[in-house]
Amino acid sequence: MxxxxxxxxxxxxxxxxxxxxxxxxxxxxxxxxxxxxxxxxxxxxxxxxxxxxxxxxxxxxxxxxxxxxxxxxxxxxxxxxxxxxxxxxxxxxxxxxxxxLVLTASLGSWPEPSVPVELAPTPDEAWLRGYRYRGTPLPPVASAVLANADDPVFAAVRTAPGSAPTAAVARGVVVDGWLVVTAVTVDDAWRRRGLATAVMAALGSWARDRGGHSCLLQVSGDNAGALALYERLGFTEHHRxxxxxxxxxxxxxx
Known part of the structure; x- marks a missing residue:
């Protein structure tokens, strides 16, 4: 960092x-x-x-x-x-x-994504359906909250080309050299295929191109699967x- x-x-x-x-x-x-x-x-x-x-x-x-x-x-x-x-x-x-838990990591050593990851300035309907906030579909107001930042980017791995449903999604915003990642979601049918790592890697590359040096994300303390993923990517706990x-x-x- x-x-x-x-x-x-x-x-x-x-x-x-x-x-x-x-x-x-x-x-x-x-x-x-x-x-x-x-x-x-x-x-x-x-x-x-x-x-x-x-x-x-x-x-x-x-x-x-x-x-x-x-x-x-x-x-x-x-x-x-x-x-x-x-x-x-x-x-x-x-x-x-x-x-x-608020976790931080350096962006310096993240790999390139292993599958194609689309990056868009706004979320389409497939992205919104793919983001399961606390395991539930999004309310109508979610689109306005998600867009309410300076130059957010919306990452998606599609199940097929075009506007197909998403297998994984995430959102990123860069502020003062920090990539803040939210909304990381992998569809249940596509778990354990490295897709969460792929969207994180794509967002990391995007952020580095914009001068990003570090990453921050928040994760529930009882989300063992996510914590294991982020530990592999080099994240450590900053605070709670x-x-x-x-x-x-x-x-x-x-």
């Missing part, structure tokens, strides 16, 4: 530029994001740095911001560095979610984050 490894706050802010909410607002150093309910990162408060008030007041402000949008309040809490804020969310009764979930918004009487 080039230069000094960024700390947790800087790396989280960098990643947030590649996967944005459709609405964003600063609350001190915190970043409030809403994206129609699609994905935790686009619908949570990124808790790095300091809010403009004491922590209990800040937690209440975050709660109100999401309640005004009819959404359940959510906070993305990285560690190390945000332990005091995490304690404040816990004290307010916010439930804790699972750990997500988890979500805090506030109370569900009150429903209006019908």
């Amino acid at each position: 080039i230069g000094t490894m960024p700390g947790v706050p800087d790396l989280e802010r960098l990643a947030a530029r590649t996967w944005r909410g459709l609405e964003e607002e600063r609350h001190g150093d915190w970043l409030l994001r809403a994206g129609g309910g699609f994905s935790g990162r686009a619908n949570s408060a990124l808790v790095v740095g300091d809010p403009p008030s004491d922590l209990p007041t800040a937690v209440a402000a975050v709660t109100r911001w999401y309640a005004a949008r009819g959404a359940r309040p959510m906070a993305q809490v990285p560690s190390p560095g945000s332990e005091a804020a995490d304690d404040a969310f816990a004290a307010a009764g916010w439930a804790r979610g699972e750990d997500v 984050y988890h979500y805090r979930l506030g109370p569900a918004p009150a429903r209006s009487p019908t």
Whole structure:
């Protein structure tokens, strides 16, 4: 990797530029994001740095911001560095979610892809069907969230030439020399054929052509298969984050 490894706050802010909410607002150093309910990162408060008030007041402000949008309040809490804020969310009764690992690797030694990988600036319908977010089809708002970055690229391995269904997909964005990879999905019928490695390699080559030197991705701590793949590609853990979930918004009487 080039230069000094960024700390947790800087790396989280960098990643947030590649996967944005459709609405964003600063609350001190915190970043409030809403994206129609699609994905935790686009619908949570990124808790790095300091809010403009004491922590209990800040937690209440975050709660109100999401309640005004009819959404359940959510906070993305990285560690190390945000332990005091995490304690404040816990004290307010916010439930804790699972750990997500933030992994980093150098792009310098990745191989060329072993199968043809298409790269496109926008996802077609086959790509959208191929991306299974947490194992489920995408909601309509997903397309807007996926496109809401500076020059994203969408990688696909097709089951046949043309606009055939995808066997594997992934998304990449380069920011400040960092390739941030998301949406890596391999169809169940095409697993164990090296396709995840192929889309990662294609994105790595694309990023190196644009001055990329390092890669970042996020993966659930219980995803053993993905962790094994990324370890083979040279990824190591930089830090972790988890979500805090506030109370569900009150429903209006019908």
